[in-house]
Amino acid sequence: MMDTDATTRPKAITRLQVQVRGIVQGVGFRPFVYKLAHRLGLSGHVFNSTSGVTIEIEGSKPALDSFLKTLRTEPPQLADIQEITVSHIVPFGVAGFSILHSREEGGAMALVPADAGTCDACWQDFSDPNNRRFGYPFTNCIHCGPRYTITEGIPYDRPSTTMSNFTMCSACAAEYADPNDRRFHAQPNACSLCGPSLALLPRGAALPESFTDTDALPILHHARGLLREGKILAVKGLGGFLFACDATNETAVAELRRRKHRPHKPFALMVRDIDAARALCGITTEDEAALRHLRRPVVILPRRLDTNQVPGIGLSVAPGNNTLGIMLPYTPLHYLLFSDSPQKDSAFSALVMTSGNISEEPIVISNIDALLQLDGVADWFLLHNREIATRVDDSVVRTFEGRERVLRRSRGFTPQALSLASANESVHPSVLAFGAELKNTFCLTRDGHAILSQHIGDLQNYETLQFFEETLAKMKRLFRVTPQAVAYDLHPHYMSTRMALASSIERKIAVQHHHAHIASCMAENHLSGEVIGVALDGTGYGTDGKIWGGEFFTANLGSFSRRAHLRYVPLPGGDAAVRQPWRMALSYLRDAFGPEVPDLACLRAIPLKQRDIVNAMIANQIQTVETSSCGRLFDAVAALLNLFSEVTFEGQAAIALESIALAGVTGGYEFDLHDGEPITIDLRTTILAIVNDLAAGKPAGEISARFHNTLSTVIAATCCRIRDLSGLDRVCLSGGSFQNMVLLRPTVVQLRRHGFQVFLHSMVPANDGGISLGQAAIACERIRTGA
Ligand SMILES: [Zn+2]
Ligand SMILES: [Zn+2]
Ligand SMILES: [Zn+2]
Secondary structure, three states: OOOOOHHHOOOOOEEEEEEEEEEOOOOOHHHHHHHHHHHOOOEEEEEEEOOEEEEEEEEOHHHHHHHHHHHHHOOOOOOEEEEEEEEEEOOOOOOOEEEOOOEOOOOOOOOOOOOEOOOHHHHHHHHOOOOOOOOOOOOOEOOEEOOHHHEOOOOOOHHHEHHHHOOOOHHHHHHHHOOOOOOOOOOOOOOOOOOOOEEEEEOOOOOOOOOOOOOHHHHHHHHHHHHHOOOOEEEEOOOOEEEEEEOOOHHHHHHHHHHHOOOOOOOEEEOOOHHHHHHHEOOOHHHHHHHHOOOOOEEEEEEOOOHHHOOOOOHHHOOOOOEEEEEOOOOHHHHHOOOOOOOOOOOOOOEEEEEOOOOOOOOOOOHHHHHHHOOOOOOEEEEEOOOOOOOOOOOEEEEEOOEEEEEEOOOOOOOOEEEOOOOOOOOOOOEEEOOOOOOEOOEEEEOOEEEEOOOOEOOOOHHHHHHHHHHHHHHHHHHOOOOOEEEEEOOOOOHHHHHHHHOOOOOEEEEOHHHHHHHHHHHHOOOOOOEEEEEEEEEEEOOOOOEEEEEEEEEOOOOEEEEEEEOOEEEEOOHHHHHOHHHHHHHHHHHHHOOOOOOOHHHHOOOHHHHHHHHHHHHHOOOEEEEOOHHHHHHHHHHHOOOOOOOOOOOHHHHHHHHHOOOOOOOOOOOEEEOOOOEEEEOHHHHHHHHHHHHOOOOHHHHHHHHHHHHHHHHHHHHHHHHHHHOOOEEEEEOHHHHOHHHHHHHHHHHHHOOOEEEOOOOOOOOHHHHHHHHHHHHHHHHHHOO
8 A cells, every 4th residue: 555644755846936026126135035045944046137036946835835925925124026926947956045146138127226214223333333334424234225326237236336346345245245144235335444435625625536534433523513613515415415504504594595596495404313303393103204214205394383492493494484394314424414323412403405406407416516516505525435326316205194295206216116007907018208397207117117217307407408318318228118109298398398209219199288197196096997187286288278277177098178277367478477476466366357456565566667567468468378377376366465576486475375374264265167168267256355355454374274275165166066077076186286285185175075085196296296107107098099
């Protein structure tokens, strides 16, 4: 009789090939696999390939099952697994597990990790006087540190990063080779003996041939002293230079504004730790999570009114704002500007940290450019000699309903891929979407992934265009994308449109701006089918040649139909009307009252001659287009309340209006919806009521609150009307106006009360930074359906 007892039969050996896709390179994935295989007694090997990580693993079935389970459930913290495919291959019968060299594979795509803020363990290392990395500003490990900003090619290995110039010392090399070390295969691994180092130079000094200081602390102490004296420093960080100054020194902050030619736009602050942030702002649990997240974005937080316990923040940091943009240090270098260790007092309650650029140009990334271009702003330069391969600004987020809402998507986010709404379709077109003109990003798609570029900026100068082109070339190379079509905005004068039309890619897909906003929100929320889309923003070119911006659509990813919009009013003088909100006030007043407008303080402040010119422009339709822009409506109301006659950046008036809105004010103003195709939203009675409230001496904060309430009621009422006509009850909210929390909050409440399902942006900006994703989603859909 044959022995059928399983315990005495030799165990069946299986060999699997496991392909892991997603963010699996540069995040400690191979060492994680290595350790796991050893622990389970499995043999085989692992290597980085151009499409991700490939594992061949051999052993008993239970051990392999356990291996696959842990792979899925306990990956390294920076990893983001998107797909695991497993196939059976012939067992080798060879013992041992090893990490092999990276391999190239034709055409496949790997995802490059984003930069990550310093992890807790590295924090310990550089702040411990007994650690060999004490005070070393470039301390990192497999769980943290630079990634995208040092990556020049794939696979992600040291030779394809800007760390290739540094040869590891024996201690670092030993860590790198030890599978049980946190720095096992950490590509940017370094210490003061072998890695990047600092130099501190005054304005006018020449760049040294080499950086030789191995002790960073004396340099950092000197830098700290300069900041305390009120000096402005240009500090080279992860993705570019930042200007730093003591945020409590009003003279220094005002001087930085003057030199940077940035009169009003808020400056971001960096504070040493969460307690320092709490001293300045009200912080919820989700705000704290956003601040501490390894992405370390700038988080927009409500200012505390009782900031007596800390020296006051300079008035010029964020004039006219009831919020502050705050971030925590994301590299040891930033931390060491405050103190040597957590046990020591911080030298500053906050430092201004703002992009190292002049006006709206891209941030500077090289030492030589900094010395040549930023010398009109910085008194001193804190440089290092690790090259920045890719320029990446700080990201900006705000939290709402427990989630981060990205306002500027850059460091820490880019180049993380988003999976497209249609990822489960079988056809995955590769497209390049050129984005909008302001807050530009572009988007590449491949295999159902959308890769959004970092924030590029306003495409209005040569340097920004160059930045766009460099980044595009790099991303195409890194992700091996060969687009089969380009998508672009309908606006004929956008630089992004001109670039798209000049592209050698033949297939070109035009996308209406607000349809792109809605599609961006749909794509992010993985929606298909038909939705009601509400897109409120400053400017977007309409299919009728007018300037849209207060739009209600029914839409799917392929097409849209305009169901309602704000009543058209004249936009006198195009860009000039954006800079001078009083022009929009006059336009709205004439619309509500006719040519004889009431005598208001906001208009009396404008020279009569200028008013006459604008009156004539509106009356005779000279240099005047019609607009349904919601941004311009905010401008008009801000001007009526006499908050501004002139602004220096788009959205400034709306932010001021949001800032003064009094909490606890209920009720709004009357308005009219006129049925039609599309429905017209008529706010003339609203404007009349605002003027009455002004005449009655009501406080501006109350009028602002009532105006915001009115708009949220308008949105809910219009959506109800569209639901009656279409039967749709899913609403996507998009466009820059929804960054305004005083508008967003009651809008969401009202829509839900009316039974709508509401979808918002989270990981993609609601503003024009999200346009490229929408364009890409629409282009993919049109290619897929042959439209
Ligand atoms: Zn670390
Ligand atoms: Zn070293
Ligand atoms: Zn827009």
